[in-house]
Amino acid sequence: MSTEDQQDPETSRNWQRTRAQALIEAHGQIVVEYFDIGHSRSLPWKRRSEATRLLDALKDPDRGFDAVVIGEPQRAFYGNQYSLTFPVFDHYGVGLWVPEVGGPIDPGSEAHDLIMGVFGGMSKGERNRIKVRVRTAMQSQARLEGRYLGGRPPYGYRLVDAGPHPNPGKAADGKRLHTLTPDPDTAPVVQRIFAEYLAGAGLFAIAEGLTRDGILSPSAHDRARNPHRSTTAWSKGAVRTILTNPRYTGHQVWNKQYKRESLIDVDDVALAHTKAHPANVYLREIDVLPHLDGWLASAFAPERLDDTLSHLRAAAQHENSRESEAIATARATQQDCQRKLAQYRQALDEGVSPATVASWIADVEAEQARAQATLRDAQAPRSHNPDIIAQLFDNCHELARHLHRAAPEHEAPVYQALGVQITYNKETPTAKAQVNPQPSDVGIPSCRRG
Numbered sequence: 001m002s003t004e005d006q007q008d009p010e011t012s013r014n015w016q017r018t019r020a021q022a023l024i025e026a027h028g029q030i031v032v033e034y035f036d037i038g039h040s041r042s043l044p045w046k047r048r049s050e051a052t053r054l055l056d057a058l059k060d061p062d063r064g065f066d067a068v069v070i071g072e073p074q075r076a077f078y079g080n081q082y083s084l085t086f087p088v089f090d091h092y093g094v095g096l097w098v099p100e101v102g103g104p105i106d107p108g109s110e111a112h113d114l115i116m117g118v119f120g121g122m123s124k125g126e127r128n129r130i131k132v133r134v135r136t137a138m139q140s141q142a143r144l145e146g147r148y149l150g151g152r153p154p155y156g157y158r159l160v161d162a163g164p165h166p167n168p169g170k171a172a173d174g175k176r177l178h179t180l181t182p183d184p185d186t187a188p189v190v191q192r193i194f195a196e197y198l199a200g201a202g203l204f205a206i207a208e209g210l211t212r213d214g215i216l217s218p219s220a221h222d223r224a225r226n227p228h229r230s231t232t233a234w235s236k237g238a239v240r241t242i243l244t245n246p247r248y249t250g251h252q253v254w255n256k257q258y259k260r261e262s263l264i265d266v267d268d269v270a271l272a273h274t275k276a277h278p279a280n281v282y283l284r285e286i287d288v289l290p291h292l293d294g295w296l297a298s299a300f301a302p303e304r305l306d307d308t309l310s311h312l313r314a315a316a317q318h319e320n321s322r323e324s325e326a327i328a329t330a331r332a333t334q335q336d337c338q339r340k341l342a343q344y345r346q347a348l349d350e351g352v353s354p355a356t357v358a359s360w361i362a363d364v365e366a367e368q369a370r371a372q373a374t375l376r377d378a379q380a381p382r383s384h385n386p387d388i389i390a391q392l393f394d395n396c397h398e399l400a401r402h403l404h405r406a407a408p409e410h411e412a413p414v415y416q417a418l419g420v421q422i423t424y425n426k427e428t429p430t431a432k433a434q435v436n437p438q439p440s441d442v443g444i445p446s447c448r449r450g
Helices: 008-024 049-058 081-091 110-143 168-172 187-198 205-212 236-244 285-299 304-347 356-377 386-405 408-418
Strands: 066-068 095-098 157-164 177-184 262-265 273-276 421-425 430-434
Touching: 008 066, 008 095, 049 081, 066 177, 081 095, 081 110, 095 408, 187 205, 187 236, 205 236, 285 408, 304 356, 304 386, 386 408
Parallel strands: 066 095
Antiparallel strands: 157 177, 262 273, 421 430
């Protein structure tokens, strides 16, 4: 069944049966039908339900038919599928009739093999052309026309009607275009995030400021679509997501989760490809939390204290090395900014437009502010007092030991602060848990890098 001409299954089946019936009308009659719906032609016969049923019927000497007739070869055979399938027909003595050949295929005819190979190549080329046209059109609509092609609007935006659909058929069905427009309630929050970040504020500082001012986080602002998320406070991840989303800088995006085709089995290419793309996997908390609780209890066991202190010392040395590089880069940036400011002041004295020079100076001063913020953060005093760490370690041990008995509403903020992320491997299948602690999200006092 073709999706390009939007035929319904019954119409598609009827015209293909009509062609098949006309071909064998003087030789026999159709006694059984095999018609696949919802399967791409690129799938091999063994992965199409009705085609598989036909292959199984070929093995049955009491099958009730002595030949198979198809309505259109491009829909039956894709790529090299004919060369992989017809030998089975020949083995069981079942003929294959094709309208384009004008009758049954002769197993010994090179011309028939060539014709069927051409139809397989045409079928593959047709599918690839449709795929390229659709992808290119969607990308152009997003990039050049600014159209919003689906999904929920990002925080700070809302959907507005953009008129009837340009496709007459879709317009007749009542479908309309939509575009994004700034949400008057949340767009100022996004602008504040970008302004503070450009002024040198870090992700944690921005998140804490928004929470302190009582501004609802994205999940709290739209509870209907985020019932599974915590609304305790703004998180560092939410701020990072906004800052890295190209839509906030004026770029419409489509196909961020790009689908790709990969071989099912590299040792059996005939099984063809499968589409691999990110999928939603739902795991029950009861299958995950006991393992996380057990890991936390073991991670903060008393015998792990010395090992933890050793890791902290190693991390501190690595951090010192990274900060030395950051300090050197920031100082070089400051010197470059001072040089540029001196040049701009000279240009102002030489008669360059004050408005032009002012925009140059504003850009350099913003860059200078970011470098100064980096220096302040890197040079801030810190301490790795073993006694303090031991006390914190003991407190965490007591918390982890009783966590499995806590009520869900009390347990959730702990895992939110840990930044638990579950990665599912469908091949194994296993779920891997990783943590990225975010203590400020639940009101736990924090210090720089701490």
